[in-house]
Amino acid sequence: SPIPGFKALDVASVLDYLEEKPDLAQLLGPRSSPTSWKAREVGDGNLNFVYIVEGPDGGLVVKQALPFLRLVGDDWPLGQQRIGYEAKALETENRYCPEHTPTLHLYDPRMALIVMQYLAPPHVILRLGLTEGHIYPQLADQVSRFLAQTLFHTSLIHLNSEQFRAQQANFLGNIELIRLTEQVIFSEPYFDASNNWHTSPHLDDLAKSFQTDEKIKAAISRLKALFMERGQAMLQADFHTGSLMVTEQTMFAIDAEFAFYGPMAFDVGKIIANLLLAYFASDGHEAAAGQSRQKQRTWLLQAVVEIWEKFESRFLDLWNAEGHGDLYPDSLFGPTAPAGSKSLKRAQQDFMKELFEDCLGMAAAVMTRRIIGIAHIQDFKLIESDDHRAPCERRALELAKSLLLGAPGRSIQQVVTAAESLRKEVPVMNGHA
Amino acid sequence: SPIPGFKALDVASVLDYLEEKPDLAQLLGPRSSPTSWKAREVGDGNLNFVYIVEGPDGGLVVKQALPFLRLVGDDWPLGQQRIGYEAKALETENRYCPEHTPTLHLYDPRMALIVMQYLAPPHVILRLGLTEGHIYPQLADQVSRFLAQTLFHTSLIHLNSEQFRAQQANFLGNIELIRLTEQVIFSEPYFDASNNWHTSPHLDDLAKSFQTDEKIKAAISRLKALFMERGQAMLQADFHTGSLMVTEQTMFAIDAEFAFYGPMAFDVGKIIANLLLAYFASDGHEAAAGQSRQKQRTWLLQAVVEIWEKFESRFLDLWNAEGHGDLYPDSLFGPTAPAGSKSLKRAQQDFMKELFEDCLGMAAAVMTRRIIGIAHIQDFKLIESDDHRAPCERRALELAKSLLLGAPGRSIQQVVTAAESLRKEVPVMNGHA
Ligand SMILES: Nc1ncnc2c1ncn2[C@@H]1O[C@H](COP(=O)(O)OP(=O)(O)O)[C@@H](O)[C@H]1O
Ligand SMILES: Nc1ncnc2c1ncn2[C@@H]1O[C@H](COP(=O)(O)OP(=O)(O)O)[C@@H](O)[C@H]1O
Ligand SMILES: [Mg+2]
Ligand SMILES: [Mg+2]
Ligand SMILES: [Mg+2]
Ligand SMILES: [Mg+2]
Ligand SMILES: [Mg+2]
Structure with a gap:
């Protein structure tokens, strides 16, 4: 049931709503005629309504959560509190990485909406840009900065346990969206869920293997425990290419409504997975595009490597400079502690080794669910022919499987080399066994 | 600052307090004369005041939290909410293991007290019984039941994620006591904290090695992260031999004020550590006792093995019977899922292997802090001569160190064998190097 006093906006009423907020109205500029402010609804997501409002002096975005899942409608009720978690997350992200976070102008709990900075064209959703064949030379650098800044500063390496638990408590109620993730990423692809689908019969054999292999079930359960426990x-927790708006120079993370306190590997792994999916999809777009995408593919794999490597080095730089939290405390690891620096180095190595393995596991889970779970992605959906799409999906799914089952100790370079090999080994026109 | 309306009780006012609660007064029986009800304060703990009240028909225990740490006094303020967490934990423990949990009669938040079942003599604090040389043949069976019942039923293997997060949220505010644990177990022994002390000079070399070895610092940090993240x-979280009241036939877990959602390994490891400490202490008591304690030692090591083995089998039995939570869901692991039973078996093995290693780590941390941290235990303190105590402590500390640094893959039997060897190798009268 909706919040008392709540009213769903539309392209007309959103203008009146903003007019009543002088601070916001001012950003749009004078509403001197009935047409000087204009709104359009652009929500391409599954969950919410997003209005872009433009006036003579600028634009604003209003995102409103209705008490149901937009994709499905009234039949799938969903708490409107989710927008509050998005507001809290945006606040935190703005604190630690304003460069890559839209400014939050207002959170209105009664109306279940936020008003934020409008990311005007040429900003585009990264996923769309990728399917169109674009390259974003700054992306890996920007993504790694956002991840390092937000994950480090909300962790116990930076915070003391009191601050940390207070923050964690803020997100503990975001249960519906957390459960959604648990369900669609960590459960459904691994059993015969009615929501699942895949390119059939091409991938039947491989999809089935995810539901019958006890090693895979053990691996996904370990990752699920990591996610749940x-x-x-603080994770953005939906950190895929559909949640990034980019130009060649800029990158912003939007859509933080899934935010909660979880394992760092989930955010890092999810974006890596989505770039790998884009890599495998590119062959399917090549024919339609009428030109080679080899350059984009080369860049995508470089970006995967660069995201991990720069994330790692940035995170460690932050740790060395601001690692005064309750984990790895200065009393044991500071420069004046006996063997302090040596111990810190070792602890950091252990930490990064474990995190990297978990990232690969999370990446595998994310790739898998996009191919055999409920929610597929434009990268593949835009490849119209099953026969063209299936081999791309198969390559991605084979990589996911090997990451899920793989022995520890791989490097990020080995992962992208494996992706390249799979692209060569699995023939394009002979996808099904 | 104390709760508004709060009043610290004493042995007189506690009687009047109970008289005003007819349900409780009835359990004591008629207060027909000024002396028919009697109260005494028995709080031997560091934190709270505990009154035993007896009347003609029975007894009750009143535990009250004052707004400071009892051991230190007004100078160390401590939130009275801790008694609320104890009440919540007792409630949960009573739901899943009433057999080993005192009945909770009342929780009065304004007065920061609980009223619970009186565990009359011959019930005694287990630690005391152990220092006196007693054997408790049922203990391992009882402890393993309590651990399996409470840990299993509050985990995601049994609960769905909504129930789980709601429960977890209940304990997130227990921050002061959680931080105390973080500090005294996972930090102070590993640096030159002013609180630390040890039998000196006997243990100087060994104590120092805990503060200078980068492998030890990495190991304790991994355990600390586990504890914090x-x-x-739901843990009892202070599950040592001082929190168990026993007879030869019965066992009750008291003092749950540290309760929160943490890693299962902490509860299991803590009790194992405390029995190992009792084992190493026994040599020091032997001379004073004037009789051999070999029987008790044999039993203590058997109990350690039995606790782990019975915990494991009970936990797995519960998992097989009631494992319908969101982790390891029936859809993947149920009997009708493809390869369901086989997959479950494998996942359970992985789970127990990991849990066991973590238990050994936690046990090591607990043993260490009792010998070189702030709070030592009666088991050792009652050994008056430094020269007698030090070798006992050294053996325990050597075991702790080897567990902390040890390669995975050991069995519980190997751990107790190592304890036995250390007892033989480190001579009693030549403790310091
Ligand atoms: N700050 C913004 N500036 C410009 N466009 C935005 C902004 N926020 C969202 N959008 C557009 O609205 C779409 C849906 O927003 P999103 O936050 O992803 O909603 P949902 O939670 O429903 O997925 C985005 O894909 C993007 O096209
Ligand atoms: N239910 C009980 N029945 C009998 N004695 C009890 C009971 N609860 C506590 N005690 C006695 O009071 C002492 C202190 O109680 P405890 O709960 O451990 O307090 P603290 O939190 O201050 O350590 C125990 O060691 C035990 O001797
Ligand atoms: Mg979105
Ligand atoms: Mg969204
Ligand atoms: Mg530090
Ligand atoms: Mg106590
Ligand atoms: Mg206590």
Whole structure:
């Protein structure tokens, strides 16, 4: 049931709503005629309504949560509190990485909406840009900065346990969206869920293997436990290429409504997975595009490597400079502690080794669910022919499987080399066994 | 600052307090004369005041939290909410293991007290019984039941994620006591904290090695992260031999004020550590006792093995019977899922292997802090001569160190064998190097 006093906006009423907020109205400029402010609804997501409002002096975005899942409608009720978690997350992200976070102008709990900075064209959703064949030379650098800044500063390496638990408590109620993730990423692809679908019969054999292999079930359960039990940092928690708006120079993370305290590996792994999916999809777009995408593919794999490597080095730089939290405390690891620096180095190595393995596991889970779970992605959906799409999906799914089952100790370079090999080994026109 | 309306009780006012609660007064029986009800204060703990009240028909225990740490006094303020967490934990423990949990009669938040079942003599604090040389043949069976019942039923293997997070949220505010644990177990022994002390000079070399070895610092940090980040089940969280009241036939877990959602390994490891400490202490008591304690030692090591083995089998039995939570869901692991039973078996093995290693780590941390941290235990303190105590402590500390640094893959039997060897190798009268 909706919040008392709540009213769903539309392209007309959103203008009146903003007019009543002088601070916001001012950003749009004078509403001197009935047409000087204009709104359009652009929500391409599954969950919410998003209005872009433009006036003579600028634009604003209003995102409103209705008490149901937009994709499905009234039949799938969904708490409107989710927008409050998005507001809290945006606040935190703005604190630690304003460069890559839209400014939050207002959170209105009664109306279940937020008003934020409008990311005007040429800003585009990264996923769309990728399917169109674009390259974003700054992306890996920007993504790694956002991840390092937000994950480090919300973790116990930076915070003391009191601050940390207070923050964690803020997100503990975001249960509906957390459960959605648990369900669609960590459960459904691994059993015969009615929501699942895949390119059939091409992938039947491989899809089935995810539901019958006890090693895979053990691996996904370990990752699920990590996701459900380990509150390590505040996650954006939906950090895929559909949640990034980019130009060649800029990158912003939007859509933080899934935010909660979880394992860092989930955010890092999810974006890596989505870039790998884009890599495998590119062959399917090549024919339609009428030109080679080899350059984009080369860049995508470089970006995967660069995201991990720069994330790692940025995170460690932050740790060395601001690691005064309750984990790895200065009393044991500071420069004046006996063997302090040596111990810190070792602890950091252990930490990064474990995090990297978990990232690969999370990446595998995310790739898998996009191919055999409920929610597929434009990268593949835009490849119209099953026969063209299936081999791309198969390559991605084979990589996911090997990451899920793989022995520890791989490097990020080995992962992208494996992706390249799979692209060569699995023939494009002979996808099904 | 104390709760508004709060009043510290004493042995007189506690009687009047109970008289005003007819349900409780009835359990004591008629207060027909001024002396028919009697109260005494028995709080031997560091934190709270505990009154035993007896009347003609029975007894009750009143535990009250004052707004400071009892051991230190007004100078160390401590939130009275801790008694609320104890009440919540007792409620949960009573739901899943009433057999080993005192009945909770009342929780009065304004007065920061609980009223619970009186565990009359011959009930005694287990630690005391152990220092006196007693054997408790049922203990391992009882302890393993309590651990399996409470840890399993509050975990995601049994609960769905909504129930789980609601429960977890209940304990997230127990921050002061959680921080105390973080500090005294996972930090102070590993640096030159002013609180630390040890039998000196006997243990100087060994104590120092805990503060200078980077492998030890890395190991304790991994355990600390586990403790701080992994909300896996509701822990009693202070599950040592001083929190158990026993007879030869019965066992009750008291003093749950540290309860929160943490890693199962902490509860299991803590009790194992305390029995190992009792084992090493026994040599020091032997001379004073004037009789051999070999029988008790044999039993203590058997109990350690039995606790783990019975915990494991009970937990797995519960899992097989009631494992309908969101982790390891029936859809993947149920009997009708493809390869369901086989997959479950494998997942359970992985789970127990990991849990066991973590238990050994936690046990090591607990043993260490009792010998070189702030709070030592009666088991050792009652050994008056430094020269007698030091070798006992050294053996325990050597075991702790080897567990902390040890390669995975050991069995519980190997751990107790190592304890036995250390007892033989480190001579009693030549403790210091
Ligand atoms: N700050 C913004 N500036 C410009 N466009 C935005 C902004 N926020 C969202 N959008 C557009 O609205 C779409 C849906 O927003 P999103 O936050 O992803 O909603 P949902 O939670 O429903 O997925 C985005 O894909 C993007 O096209
Ligand atoms: N239910 C009980 N029945 C009998 N004695 C009890 C009971 N609860 C506590 N005690 C006695 O009071 C002492 C202190 O109680 P405890 O709960 O451990 O307090 P603290 O939190 O201050 O350590 C125990 O060691 C035990 O001797
Ligand atoms: Mg979105
Ligand atoms: Mg969204
Ligand atoms: Mg530090
Ligand atoms: Mg106590
Ligand atoms: Mg206590």
